[in-house]
Amino acid sequence: MEGLSRLEYRGYDSAGIALMVPRGRVSLRSAVGKLSALRAKLAEEPVSGCLGIGHTRWATHGSATEANAHPHRTRNVTLVHNGIIENYAELREELEAAGVVFASDTDTEVTAQLLESLLPTSQTLDDAFTRLLARIVGSYALAVLFEGYPDLIFAARHGSLLAIGYGRVADDGTSEMFLGSDALALAPFTDRVSYLEDGDWAIIRPDRVRIFDKSGAEVTREIVTVPVEIWSVDKGPFRHFMLKEIHDQPQSLARLLAALIDTHALTLKPFLPGLDFRDIDKITLVACGTAHYPTFPKWRAVPQVACRLT
Known part of the structure; x- marks a missing residue:
């Protein structure tokens, strides 16, 4: 929520979060309007976990409703998305012909449903995710949770910015990693950031990240220290x-x-x-x-x- 609050300057009409709760299940909370509405919902229906994603949405596909708010969830996939999937109508028609029933009007749910449809015929999550990226056309920054996998986030970018934050390692050896569409969102947690390049995708775990370029080759992206003055998002x-x-x-x-x-x-x-x-x-x-x-x-x-x- 603190990360999302630092992105309020962008403008939005709804917001939501998804957290991985015990036994690897994803719990969703979303609300229309300002973040204060989501905070109120979380006060009424608390949820906690060590792995989560969140999003503030500006309506492009479908009106500002709770059904259209991110994150979007299918049986095994929960994701958030910045950008626009240009071939969403064609993909939606294909999925509906296969019997998929949609709960929203968004191109983002099309992406989630497509990834869900690829899981049964993929040998690994990596395989399903790269097949998804090969099918979607447009601009995107994606963050994806998979049901039953409480220690990883899949991420990808094409056209839209995406930054990975490297957090602290505690005395007991536990560690943390972060992901944001703007380094500003990561400011409360870390000043060590690497930026995915266009076409990159990544697998992020609490203690490490693996980054791949659009050819599938594993690559290293420079970790930079972001100057303190960049972090100011006060309205003054x-x-x-x-x-x-x-x-x-x-x-x-x-x-x-x-x-x-x-x-x-x-x-x-x-x-x-x-x-x-x-x-x-x-x-x-x-x-x-x-x-x-x-x-x-x-x-x-x-x-x-x-x-x-x-």
């Missing part, structure tokens, strides 16, 4: 996060430019191999969200801006 004096983002734009632009400009040589740092800006006479910037509402009143708020380089 502003009424909401959107207003804070608008006022943060000058600092955000300054940080971006500082990473791209060599202030001593007054030149651009090399960041795209083979790109020479002298060969380019126009750049089109496409933006959305708070970029449409600039801090400075003299700026024109337009979705596309063309500027000539001199």
Whole structure:
């Protein structure tokens, strides 16, 4: 819940969590509206465990209802998903023809039901998961629990960000691992993070993680220490996060430019191999969200801006 609360700035209309309880069973709690509604439900129906996933959803497929809230569960699979599965309609039609009955309108439940359908004909969970990734088209960050497996989470990313957090090892040898669509969500627990690359998938256990690239080869991703200042998600004096983002734009632009400009040589740092800006006479910037509402009143708020380089 603390991790989800640090992602409230993104906007959402429902939230839910799933925890692995004793005997390897998954228990689900979800609610429509703010996280306070989910907190109230958890106060009425407490649940505890050492393995869990959570999600705040912004409706894309289906309205904001408890049935459409993540996580989504089938008999053996429980998962959360950021992104959009572009071929969900085709997959849903295929699954319904095979007798699958859906409980929601979401593309995410289609993903869960497809993975469930692959389990009986797969030799291992790894096999079922990679077959799933080969079938779905679109952008996704996935976190998956399997009924009866109380010590692992499967994860994958394509287009959507996904970070793995490396937690503490206690004196008794117990350890912890974390997974988040934004490193901000991991801030209360660890500052040691590795980022999955596009096409990566991973098996996460309390004491270790195995990462594979899209070819299936096991790989190592660098563990970095995230600076403390990155962790601040306080609204400060502003009424909401959107207003804070608008006022943060000058600092955000300054940080971006500082990473791209060599202030001593007054030149651009090399960041795209083979790109020479002298060969380019126009750049089109496409933006959305708070970029449409600039801090400075003299700026024109337009979705596309063309500027000539001199």
